[in-house]
Amino acid sequence: xxxxxxxxxxxxxxTADDTALELVAAAKKLDPNASVTAIVFGPDAVCNDVAASxxxxxxxxxxxxxxxxxxxKALVNILPADAILxxxxxxxxxxxxxxxxxxxxxxxxxDAVDFEGIEDGKLKxxxxxxxxxxxxxxxxxxxxxxxxxVRPGAFQPDESKSAGGQVTxxxxxxxxxxxxxxxxxxxxxxxxxxxxxxxxEILISVGRGIEDEDxxxxxxxxxxxxxxxxxxxxxxxxAKWLEKxxxxxxxxxxxxxxxxxxxxISGSFQHMGGIKxxxxxxxxxxxxxxxxxxxxxxGVVADILEFxxxxxxxxxxxx
Amino acid sequence: xxxxxxxxxxxxxxxNEIEINNSGSDIERDDLVYSVNEWDNYAVEExxxxxxNVGGSVTVVTVGDDESEEVLRREMAMGADNGIHLLDDAxxxxxxxxxxxxxxxxxxxxxxxxxxxxxxxDDGAGQVGGMLAAMLDYPYASLVNKIDVVDDKKxxxxxxxxxxxxxxxxxxxxxVLSIQTGINEPRYVGIRGIRKVASVEIPVHAAGDxxxxxxxxxxxxxxxxxxxxxxxxxxxxxxxxxxxxxxxxEELIKRLKEKGGIK
Ligand SMILES: Cc1cc2nc3c(=O)[nH]c(=O)nc-3n(C[C@H](O)[C@H](O)[C@H](O)COP(=O)(O)OP(=O)(O)OC[C@H]3O[C@@H](n4cnc5c(N)ncnc54)[C@H](O)[C@@H]3O)c2cc1C
Numbered sequence: 001x002x003x004x005x006x007x008x009x010x011x012x013x014x015t016a017d018d019t020a021l022e023l024v025a026a027a028k029k030l031d032p033n034a035s036v037t038a039i040v041f042g043p044d045a046v047c048n049d050v051a052a053s054x055x056x057x058x059x060x061x062x063x064x065x066x067x068x069x070x071x072x073k074a075l076v077n078i079l080p081a082d083a084i085l086x087x088x089x090x091x092x093x094x095x096x097x098x099x100x101x102x103x104x105x106x107x108x109x110x111d112a113v114d115f116e117g118i119e120d121g122k123l124k125x126x127x128x129x130x131x132x133x134x135x136x137x138x139x140x141x142x143x144x145x146x147x148x149x150v151r152p153g154a155f156q157p158d159e160s161k162s163a164g165g166q167v168t169x170x171x172x173x174x175x176x177x178x179x180x181x182x183x184x185x186x187x188x189x190x191x192x193x194x195x196x197x198x199x200x201e202i203l204i205s206v207g208r209g210i211e212d213e214d215x216x217x218x219x220x221x222x223x224x225x226x227x228x229x230x231x232x233x234x235x236x237x238x239a240k241w242l243e244k245x246x247x248x249x250x251x252x253x254x255x256x257x258x259x260x261x262x263x264x265i266s267g268s269f270q271h272m273g274g275i276k277x278x279x280x281x282x283x284x285x286x287x288x289x290x291x292x293x294x295x296x297x298x299g300v301v302a303d304i305l306e307f308x309x310x311x312x313x314x315x316x317x318x319x
Numbered sequence: 320x321x322x323x324x325x326x327x328x329x330x331x332x333x334x335n336e337i338e339i340n341n342s343g344s345d346i347e348r349d350d351l352v353y354s355v356n357e358w359d360n361y362a363v364e365e366x367x368x369x370x371x372n373v374g375g376s377v378t379v380v381t382v383g384d385d386e387s388e389e390v391l392r393r394e395m396a397m398g399a400d401n402g403i404h405l406l407d408d409a410x411x412x413x414x415x416x417x418x419x420x421x422x423x424x425x426x427x428x429x430x431x432x433x434x435x436x437x438x439x440x441d442d443g444a445g446q447v448g449g450m451l452a453a454m455l456d457y458p459y460a461s462l463v464n465k466i467d468v469v470d471d472k473k474x475x476x477x478x479x480x481x482x483x484x485x486x487x488x489x490x491x492x493x494x495v496l497s498i499q500t501g502i503n504e505p506r507y508v509g510i511r512g513i514r515k516v517a518s519v520e521i522p523v524h525a526a527g528d529x530x531x532x533x534x535x536x537x538x539x540x541x542x543x544x545x546x547x548x549x550x551x552x553x554x555x556x557x558x559x560x561x562x563x564x565x566x567x568x569e570e571l572i573k574r575l576k577e578k579g580g581i582k
Pocket of ligand 1: 232250268269303
């Protein structure tokens with residue numbers, strides 16, 4: 001491939017995000033011979049942090065983050081016309097990338113989970129649709145460049161640190177970034193709830209399969225019998241049935257229990273992204289093809305409305 | 320405030336097992352239950368609430384086949400004032416940019432202050448809103464979970480970011496926002512509501528009406544094309560416990576005890 005590959009480096013408090021090394025692996029899968037350039041908006045510490053892993057690091061010394069509008073403008077000014085840019089598919093990447101591809105007049109693919117080679121100028125990308133229930137191959141014409149959002153966690157981080165790149169200051173090329181139609185004000189931190197599920201060892205987690213608010217009682221009963229805490233997937237919080245502080249996932253809490261019971265949860269990547277530390281995972285779902293069964297240790301194909309009360313009863317007896 | 324909301328008719332993933340057809344060219348579409356994309360309902364509810372607070376109108380628009388009209392009527396039954404159906408064989412097979420191109424042409428026929436989309440739909444891409452904004456040169460914010468109208472020139476929006484934190488921004492109008500679930504509680508639509516709007520006329524606009532060159536959209540204009548659907552071969556997956564309910568429960572309790580799952 002003749003084109004240059006770039007990776008947008010997400011960072012926080014002076015440290016590169018985990019996706020920084022995942023994108024190295026993604027770029028190598030895309031093209032093993034590619035020279036890969038990291039793009040860092042912000043501090044030297046992050047540039048130095050990733051320099052060993054990238055052939056080159058371009059530094060843009062601004063504090064524009066998290067204003068995607070400003071960063072989009074800068075990227076249009078510094079990237080070559082046919083660049084292939086990899087961006088983490090997180091909340092910032094979702095804000096930045098689709099519009100960027102329009103401004104660069106290049107192709108866009110969201111939430112890529114794998115690459116399977118390039119043929120006739122078309123990159124074969126693996127994606128998922130319908131909440132991960134099916135996968136697709138997508139052919140992306142990259143001849144005019146491409147912006148590709150890569151799912152966090154989809155590629156194993158490349159820890160080889162074998163590139164040893166130079167840091168080049170590109171701030172001068174980024175252009176005038178002053179005027180914007182969108183102005184960042186502040187970050188409002190999530191409120192703490194009555195239980196801190198990030199500290200729980202046993203989580204009884206409930207999803208949309210519970211169907212009705214009144215049915216939540218069977219979940220609390222099981223949690224009580226097992227000595228665990230109740231957590232949930234996002235739709236339960238959207239419906240205001242449980243507090244936001246009980247939501248597991250990328251836009252909720254990151255938990256690291258010993259045991260995780262997923263009850264009526266399909267297993268979307270945003271939900272699974274909040275479960276760390278490889279707990280013993282049990283999934284109960286009435287759909288034998290639910291994606292959660294691909295990641296759980298033990299599965300039960302059953303209706304939770306019937307199964308959970310029986311389980312609670314037997315757990316009570318077994319104690 | 321004049322508000323346009325972009326909506327899509329999608330297979331309802333909580334009602335269906337999505338399976339792939341024999342050739343892998345598509346999902347099995349027979350007997351699928353369709354509904355309006357979950358995120359779009361929140362967008363329409365938000366638009367209705369803003370209109371009720373500050374005045375103006377809400378228009379819902381969809382790019383889709385004949386049957387997509389039903390989602391426009393559903394959202395009108397919720398309280399949207401107008402519907403517009405963008406329908407043309409030439410639109411079929413569009414990629415994200417194709418859909419954004421079609422919507423842009425419709426936006427330019429009207430005079431909207433605020434354009435809303437759902438944060439994502441069935442393909443999980445979340446791309447059309449951001450592309451539409453860039454094509455129109457409007458400001459954009461994604462994953463919006465709070466909107467405060469400041470005046471007729473600007474609004475304050477909260478974006479939902481990692482960890483459930485919220486990023487507050489001030490944005491000039493006109494702008495495009497993609498709406499995240501949970502921003503409000505979408506109202507219930509009954510059969511009676513749908514009947515009320517059953518005979519309201521919904522204008523249909525084709526490529527010609529929108530001044531779109533057919534080859535710039537659809538399959539012909541797409542740089543990104545789906546080649547096939549498949550079920551990935553993954554690792555071992557879960558060990559599924561089989562037997563009578565009693566046997567399954569007994570085995571499960573044994574495993575849970577081993578792993579410290581029962582205190
Ligand atoms: C930017 C962004 C951030 C997000 N962040 C999060 C997050 O932090 N956390 C999160 O959870 N989600 C998050 N989501 C949403 C996520 O994409 C999914 O929509 C969500 O996780 C689905 O929740 P669910 O599994 O409960 O529901 P569904 O996907 O609807 O699954 C319900 C499951 O229950 C099963 N079921 C139904 N009835 C029964 C029954 N009676 N008995 C047994 N099983 C039954 C069904 O077979 C299905 O598998 C986010 C989305 C976006 C776009």
